[in-house]
Amino acid sequence: MRMQQVSDNCFAVLNDKNRVCDANSGLINLGGGVVIDTQSDLPHARRMIELFGKVWPHMPKRIVNTHEDGDHVWGNQLFKGAEIIAHRTVLERMPHVADPSETQKLLAGADRFLSRLLLKAIHPGALAIARQLQQDYDFSGINLVLPTTVFDERHVLDLDGTEVQLIYVGPCHQVGDTIVYLPKERVLFAGDVIFRECTPMGWTGSYEKWLKILDLIIALDPEVIVPGHGPVCGLEGAMEMKAYLDYVREESSSFFARGMSALDAAKRIDLGPYSAWNAPARVYLNVERAYREFRHEVEDQPWDTAKSFDQIYKVAKSRGIRVEF
Numbered sequence: 001m002r003m004q005q006v007s008d009n010c011f012a013v014l015n016d017k018n019r020v021c022d023a024n025s026g027l028i029n030l031g032g033g034v035v036i037d038t039q040s041d042l043p044h045a046r047r048m049i050e051l052f053g054k055v056w057p058h059m060p061k062r063i064v065n066t067h068e069d070g071d072h073v074w075g076n077q078l079f080k081g082a083e084i085i086a087h088r089t090v091l092e093r094m095p096h097v098a099d100p101s102e103t104q105k106l107l108a109g110a111d112r113f114l115s116r117l118l119l120k121a122i123h124p125g126a127l128a129i130a131r132q133l134q135q136d137y138d139f140s141g142i143n144l145v146l147p148t149t150v151f152d153e154r155h156v157l158d159l160d161g162t163e164v165q166l167i168y169v170g171p172c173h174q175v176g177d178t179i180v181y182l183p184k185e186r187v188l189f190a191g192d193v194i195f196r197e198c199t200p201m202g203w204t205g206s207y208e209k210w211l212k213i214l215d216l217i218i219a220l221d222p223e224v225i226v227p228g229h230g231p232v233c234g235l236e237g238a239m240e241m242k243a244y245l246d247y248v249r250e251e252s253s254s255f256f257a258r259g260m261s262a263l264d265a266a267k268r269i270d271l272g273p274y275s276a277w278n279a280p281a282r283v284y285l286n287v288e289r290a291y292r293e294f295r296h297e298v299e300d301q302p303w304d305t306a307k308s309f310d311q312i313y314k315v316a317k318s319r320g321i322r323v324e325f
C-alpha cells in the first residue's frame, strides 16, 4: 500500500496488486479531514490511517462511502465518532450487501479440510477466490458501521472555503454509487464507476446508465481521477472504461444473437488490449450483465455470487490464463 498526493490538498492510498478487494481510499486534508472509503479489512484500514497520518495528524472528522460494497466500508469502525456520509440507499443496503460474516464464513470454509473438499467439488471458483483473499486479507473483527448522514441527489461540503460536491450517480456499478468532486482542485474520486487497469465488475444498473455517468465525469473535466480500483489517472481513465463497456456490450450482442450462452461468450470474446488488465476473466460478469439486458430482465436482479465466481474460474481455465479475481 502506498500514498500518492494528487493535488494541493488531496491524497490517495492505493493497493499494489489491484485485485478484488484492493480498493483505493482518498483523503482531503481540509476542514477537519475527509476520508473517502475505508478499505476491506482492519489491517488495511490501520495502514491507510497511518499513511494519511503523515499529512493529516488528526483522525479525520468525516468519512464518505462511495457505495455499499464491503471493500469500501469495512474500515469504518476505526473512525470513532466520525460523520459517515453516503447516499440514502447505502444505509438500507449495506447490512446485507456488505455483511462481513458471509466473507468470514467463506474463508473459514476454505481452511477446514472437509468443507474445502466440498467447496472444491461444488464451487471451485468460490474456493479459488477465498484462497486469493487469504493471501492479503484478514476479515476478522469487522463490525459494520453504517452511514450517519444520508443524502438524495447531491451533498455539498464546505471545507475551509473549498467546495466538495458529492454527486449521486447510481445505480451504475452499485445502487449507492457516488462520485466526489472538488472543482477548485479539479480532482474527482470516482468510486467504482471507474476501474483502472483491471476488469470492471458491476452488480446493478445498466450499460446505458454507466456510459452516461462516464460522460458526466468527462463533462466535469477533472484533471485527476482517483478510481475505485487501480492507479490514479486523468480523463483517459473514463474514456477507456467507456470503450471497454461499449466493446463488451457490442461483442456480447453478436454472441447473444447466435444463441450462445454468456459463459461460452465470455470464453470466446476477443479481449484485445483488455487481456492485459488484471483479472480478464471477470469479463464474464460484464457479458452476463449485457445478456440480462438483452433478455429484458430487471436491473437489480440479485447475483448468485458463488456461481458467478465459478463462471469466472471456468473462463480463466478455458482461456488457459491464471485464475485471478
Ligand SMILES: [Zn+2]
Pocket (backbone or CB within 6 Å): 023, 069, 071, 072, 192, 228, 229
Ligand atoms: Zn470496489
